[in-house]
Amino acid sequence: MTDPPSALTAQEFQLSGGVDDWRVLGGGAVAWFDAPSHRAGADLMGAITELAGGRDALAPHLDLRARGLRVRIPASPDGLDTADVVLARSISEAARERGLSADPAHLQDVHLTIDALHAEEVLPFWQAALGYERRAPDDLVDPLRRQPPIWFQQQDAPRPLRNRIHVDAVSTQPTAFAALAAVQSQGASSVAEHGYYATVADAEGNEVDLLPLPEEADRWGGAETEDWRLVFAGLACYPTSAPRQGAELAAVVAALADDAGLPLGIDLRPGLVTIATGKDDWEVEEGYQPLAARVQEAAHAMGLAADVRLPRFLQVVIDAVDIRAVREFWRVVLGYEEDPRADVTDIVDPRQLSMPFVFQNLDSTDEARRAQRNRIHIDLFVPDDQARARIDAGLAAGGRIVYDDEAPEWWTLADPEGNEVDIAVSVGREEIWRAADST
The missing domain is CATH 3.10.180.10 (2,3-Dihydroxybiphenyl 1,2-Dioxygenase, domain 1)
Incomplete structure (x- = not known):
């Protein structure tokens, strides 16, 4: 028997040993792992999918890019807990085994x-x-x-x-x-x-x-790219029946992107893989349309069908x-x-x-x-x-x-013409609130 997970504040999560790669932001614990290629990031993505088996709706959100992989462990309605710490440590270890290092400085x-x-x-x-x-x-x-x-x-x-x-x-x-x-x-x-x-x-x-x-303003034209929609970025969304199926599609698309020498975003969520170019990239680089056709062909070969309503x-x-x-x-x-x-x-x-x-x-x-x-x-x-x-x-x-x-929960800054941004920090908030409630 194992003890049930215990709830943690954002600060308690970050002070847990073995989670130096991770930072708690607005929607859970997040890490970024540098990777030299789509393939290298997809390999880690596949390992994470196996590590997170059984988490269902709280499975990690995985965002693969040409330069690395962002991993988000989403918080439940009750927040993060000790099971999330165990998963974070396991993911970091999987990254180290693959020679990938974390860079938390640019998380946001x-x-x-x-x-x-x-x-x-x-x-x-x-x-x-x-x-x-x-x-x-x-x-x-x-x-x-x-x-x-x-x-x-x-x-x-x-x-x-x-x-x-x-x-x-x-x-x-x-x-x-x-x-x-x-x-x-x-x-x-x-x-x-x-x-x-x-x-x-x-x-x-x-x-x-x-x-x-x-009408038709969102289309490349041609059956070979029918799965894709041009919504400033080119996007294709493939529902999946299991996390492993999503990871398998991601690995195939990663290899196609590397072979084409073009960056793609490959995002895994529970039940869905979203593949995207950057904004306007499909228009600037002629190679994206044939790459999109190859992605579509590969997805169909796996028995997947795009949901063209989602992009x-x-x-x-x-x-x-x-x-x-x-x-x-x-x-x-x-x-x-x-x-x-x-x-x-x-x-x-x-x-x-x-x-x-x-x-x-x-x-x-x-x-x-x-x-x-x-x-x-x-x-x-x-x-x-x-x-x-x-x-x-x-x-x-x-x-x-x-x-x-x-502060230190947030600071409001205005740009030179008065448009505002709140620089917000999650860590320490619960402790501040508890202290205020006790006074």
């Missing part, structure tokens, strides 16, 4: 928060717009656990002008078209159709662009007068890099794990809108030993701290 979770006067009125709008699920009274989550969660918090006073931050929600064309109809029934305060996309706003004015709307892609768009200055703030705070194309303002996660940020022009004479605090902001969960470095980087790039009363 990027979340979205919407301030609302009446959250119950705007939450159904966002649920319909993004195809999310309601996890708690004030939380929405991606049912595929790939896109960032959204939290709604109480707004103190009306802020009626347009935000300088909005979201682009890219899905398959039928899904986008259906979402447009759904948000209109969920209290959209405005709808502006622009042909390829529509800008819609919830009851309090927070905006999201839904796209693409024209989704999100990005954050920030309006700015001084794009260069605002973009640099966000680049250093997020640890991102600039898109190398001269005519593109994007910054992207170098590991292709978090959503891109895009910057577009704001009229410098629109002083009222520039002065109003946004209703949408970013929550950036970082390792507790990295928070100070992120804050200092933001300050050096022209940002300022606008709220630190809750």
Whole structure:
């Protein structure tokens, strides 16, 4: 007989021996293992699948990239426990056996928060717009656990002008078209159709662009890539019947990507494998279409069928007068890099794990809108030993701290034009709350 798992706080988890590779962020314990190729990462992915057998819905989330593998041990509704520590140690040992080392310095979770006067009125709008699920009274989550969660918090006073931050929600064309109809029934305060996309706003004015709307706009064309949808990135989603089947598909796709010399993202979730190019990569590199065809052929040979309703892609768009200055703030705070194309303002996660940020022009004479605090902001969960470095980087790039009363749980920074990000830390929160409750 073994003792049942004991609940642990984030701090207790990180202080457990043998988990130096791991950091507790916003959604569980996370590690990143550098790998020299897709194949090397897929080999570790297969080992983790075997180690985590029987965890079902709480199986690790595995995100394979050309440069390594991110592993997330998701927390249950009750948090992490001693069984999670045992699994983390086993995963680290499997990585060491394969000569792969961990790099926790760049781990992070990027979340979205919407301030609302009446959250119950705007939450159904966002649920319909993004195809999310309601996890708690004030939380929405991606049912595929790939896109960032959204939290709604109480707004103190009306802020009626347009935000300088909005979201682009890219899905398959039928899904986008259906979402447009759904948000209109969920209290959209405005709808502006622009042909390829529509800008819609919830009851309090927070905006999201839904796209693409024209028929066939999400397709490569040709039966050999019918499993794929072009949602800024090229995506194919394959439901699987068992974790081992997902790991086997990942290994096959990893080999195809290495042979093609092209990076792919291969994400394993319980019951699903998602394969993705980076944003616009399929358009820039001609080799992606034949690679996609080979991936599809391999998946079909394994008896797998794609679910073409599932591909989704999100990005954050920030309006700015001084794009260069605002973009640099966000680049250093997020640890991102600039898109190398001269005519593109994007910054992207170098590991292709978090959503891109895009910057577009704001009229410098629109002083009222520039002065109003946004209703949408970013929550950036970082390792507790990295928070100070992120804050200092933001300050050096022209940002300022606008709220630190809750430190070391979080600090609110504003970029040079007032757009906000919370630098948040999970470790130590429960201990702070317990101390406060005892006084």
